[in-house]
Amino acid sequence: MANGGDQFGLAERPDSHCMDSPKEAKQKHSSYTLDSPASPQKASSQPVPTCTADHNGMEGIKVFLHDRELWTKFDGVGTEMIITKAGRRMFPSYKVKVTGLNPKTKYILLMDIVPGDDHRYKFADNKWSITGKAEPAMPGRLYVHPDSPATGAHWSRQLVSFQKLKLTNNHLDPFGHIILNSMHKYQPRLHIVKADENNGFGSKNTAFCTHVFSETAFIAVTSYQNHKITQLKIENNPFAKGFRGSDDNELHRMAKLQGKDYPVVPRSNVRQRACSTGSPFSREGRSLHGSPEAVGSPYSCENGLSSGSPQQLLRAPPTHYALPPPPPPPQLQHGHPPQVYHCTKRKAENCSPGIRQHPFKKCFTGRSSSEGESYYHPSSYPPPPPPPPGRPNNPLTDSPCSSEMGQRQACMFAGAEPRLDELNCASWSYSCPLPSAMTPVETYPPYTPHPPYSSSPQGSRLSALAHQSSPSLGEHVAHDPYQSQSSGPSSQSSQNIHSRQLSPPLRQYPRYAANLSPPLYHTLETHTHIRCGVPEWSAAS
DNA sequence: TCTTTCACCTC
DNA sequence: TGAGGTGAAAG
Numbered sequence: 001m002a003n004g005g006d007q008f009g010l011a012e013r014p015d016s017h018c019m020d021s022p023k024e025a026k027q028k029h030s031s032y033t034l035d036s037p038a039s040p041q042k043a044s045s046q047p048v049p050t051c052t053a054d055h056n057g058m059e060g061i062k063v064f065l066h067d068r069e070l071w072t073k074f075d076g077v078g079t080e081m082i083i084t085k086a087g088r089r090m091f092p093s094y095k096v097k098v099t100g101l102n103p104k105t106k107y108i109l110l111m112d113i114v115p116g117d118d119h120r121y122k123f124a125d126n127k128w129s130i131t132g133k134a135e136p137a138m139p140g141r142l143y144v145h146p147d148s149p150a151t152g153a154h155w156s157r158q159l160v161s162f163q164k165l166k167l168t169n170n171h172l173d174p175f176g177h178i179i180l181n182s183m184h185k186y187q188p189r190l191h192i193v194k195a196d197e198n199n200g201f202g203s204k205n206t207a208f209c210t211h212v213f214s215e216t217a218f219i220a221v222t223s224y225q226n227h228k229i230t231q232l233k234i235e236n237n238p239f240a241k242g243f244r245g246s247d248d249n250e251l252h253r254m255a256k257l258q259g260k261d262y263p264v265v266p267r268s269n270v271r272q273r274a275c276s277t278g279s280p281f282s283r284e285g286r287s288l289h290g291s292p293e294a295v296g297s298p299y300s301c302e303n304g305l306s307s308g309s310p311q312q313l314l315r316a317p318p319t320h321y322a323l324p325p326p327p328p329p330p331q332l333q334h335g336h337p338p339q340v341y342h343c344t345k346r347k348a349e350n351c352s353p354g355i356r357q358h359p360f361k362k363c364f365t366g367r368s369s370s371e372g373e374s375y376y377h378p379s380s381y382p383p384p385p386p387p388p389p390g391r392p393n394n395p396l397t398d399s400p401c402s403s404e405m406g407q408r409q410a411c412m413f414a415g416a417e418p419r420l421d422e423l424n425c426a427s428w429s430y431s432c433p434l435p436s437a438m439t440p441v442e443t444y445p446p447y448t449p450h451p452p453y454s455s456s457p458q459g460s461r462l463s464a465l466a467h468q469s470s471p472s473l474g475e476h477v478a479h480d481p482y483q484s485q486s487s488g489p490s491s492q493s494s495q496n497i498h499s500r501q502l503s504p505p506l507r508q509y510p511r512y513a514a515n516l517s518p519p520l521y522h523t524l525e526t527h528t529h530i531r532c533g534v535p536e537w538s539a540a541s
Numbered sequence: 542t543c544t545t546t547c548a549c550c551t552c
Numbered sequence: 553t554g555a556g557g558t559g560a561a562a563g
Contacts, residue, residue: 082559085544089557169543182542222543223559230559239557242549 060100061192063211066159067092070236071215077228078128079218081186087166087177091237094162094188094216101152106195108148109155111162112140113178116185116217123225131183138171138179142191149195162190169222180220187217 065071070092071079082088094111101107115137122131143165147154168177180186193201193208201208224230234243 091558234559237558238551239549240559241551243559 057102057105058192058194058207058209061209062099063190063192064097064099065213065216066095066097068213068215071213074229074232075215075217077232078226079216080221080224080226080229081167081180081218082224083167083169083180083182083220083222085168085170085173087168087170087173087175089163089166090188090218091233094165094190095159096162096190096211097159098155098192101156101192103151103153103156105152106149106199107152107155108193108195108199108201109145109160110148110191110193111143111145111165111188112191113167113180113186113188114140116187119185120181121183121185121219123221126226128219128225134184135181138181141176141178143176143178149199167220169220182220182222185217185219187212187214 074092081090098109115134118134119130120132120134121128123129143162145160145162146164147160166175166177167180168175169180169182170177171179173179190211190213191208192211194206195201196206219225224233234240
């Protein structure tokens with residue numbers, strides 16, 4: 001998707017680093033080609049390990065994006081993801097294969113989606129273009145894989161699927177879905193966190209690494225803008241099968257729907273024709289940043305592993321579309337009271353009353369299916385900073401998970417600044433958000449580029465970030481340079497794993513750092529090593 | 542642009 | 553069999 005980025009103007013993606021497999025290297029190579037020249041980072045074809053997980057044991061972790069080819073296809077056109085009030089899944093689904101994990105060590109896998117830049121886009125003349133400044137970022141939320149925490153053996157056994165993750169434009173979403181703004185660009189990120197003794201993270205020794213696949217960047221929309229994307233969705237998404245078919249079939253279907261006889265022009269065709277001009281995102285003309293990518297080279301994008309430089313990961317587009325360094329998503333930068341949403345698979349039981357009432361649905365239920373492949377890039381960080389003053393030690397960690405939650409579901413963390421320490425696997429995975437937590441949602445302040453995503457050493461960076469109060473995962477992020485194509489068996493993850501304790505009632509946390517995004521926040525905390533001092537967020541608050 | 546509704550489809 | 557995921561279209 002490096003390409004994809006381009007389309008959006010995201011063009012620049014961090015180079016993939018830490019390529020581990022030949023394949024990766026290969027892919028990476030291609031990606032470079034595809035990437036817009038503009039991105040300096042790309043220029044350097046040298047892999048830069050983003051996540052240098054030295055001591056924390058995260059160094060050998062590799063993550064491969066499943067169905068990378070498909071992602072690349074979408075990216076080539078300019079991926080769009082529908083967001084609805086009730087929440088809409090992503091397609092292609094985000095699935096990864098993870099290798100290099102210690103079989104016996106427990107890890108927590110989570111995702112977050114950070115702003116790709118601080119612009120608002122519009123689709124006109126068959127291409128995307130910047131139309132203004134981005135709306136304030138929505139409260140950051142983390143989607144914790146329902147199988148978390150689980151052993152490295154578990155995660156490695158099959159693809160890890162985040163297909164249950166849903167996107168919404170409802171700022172007050174009570175379900176824990178990831179909240180996004182329409183017509184804004186986003187970059188999904190995967191975080192692998194080593195669970196602490198309490199199956200949580202946030203303790204001082206927590207290590208984590210972040211993986212960013214540039215080809216998974218997308219623009220959130222309430223309705224598809226580019227018919228090419230619509231077609232790709234219809235062709236590849238099983239649930240849209242009803243919209244496929246020969247023209248003849250479609251004509252019949254349309255006629256039936258419209259109560260007319262032939263000929264009826266298929267809607268899709270109509271729409272497509274109307275819009276189908278060149279694809280704005282086509283490598284040739286990505287509106288945002290023209291990256292001359294070889295269109296032909298299909299999908300050879302690269303994923304960044306952990307890149308040494310966050311910037312690379314989310315390479316800033318020429319225009320400026322710089323994805324926030326992986327680490328510190330722009331969003332994250334703002335401080336909102338962290339909100340944590342937990343969902344359990346159990347619909348009713350675990351959900352707060354308010355949630356149950358909701359017509360849409362209850363909690364996340366996700367099957368934990370892990371399917372996927374992936375890339376890697378680990379990053380370990382310095383010991384986590386001590387708990388912020390005034391803050392109890394990792395509540396999460398402190399609070400053991402004991403209660404049996406039944407089936408697990410993925411949980412989302414919301415909050416501008418979720419605190420890692422607050423996150424306890426047990427908690428997130430199984431608990432549902434409390435009403436209170438859900439209620440107040442603040443938007444993040446406008447995106448602010450992270451100044452320093454320069455290539456400073458992680459440590460430094462972290463510090464810097466910390467100071468900024470916006471921790472950037474990026475620093476830890478590993479860009480996966482390549483993806484594996486193998487599709488693993490879908491994992492039916494254990495939906496019920498162990499008993500877990502519900503997280504304490506969701507509560508809003510005091511604001512920590514203004515800039516920390518939950519994800520980062522978590523991340524930061526997780527890696528204590530990265531920054532040891534007082535957590536930024538704490539300071540920020 | 543966004544929301545709602547619909548028929549069709551997967552699971 | 554039903555819950556729920558799709559894009560299209562109307563408003």
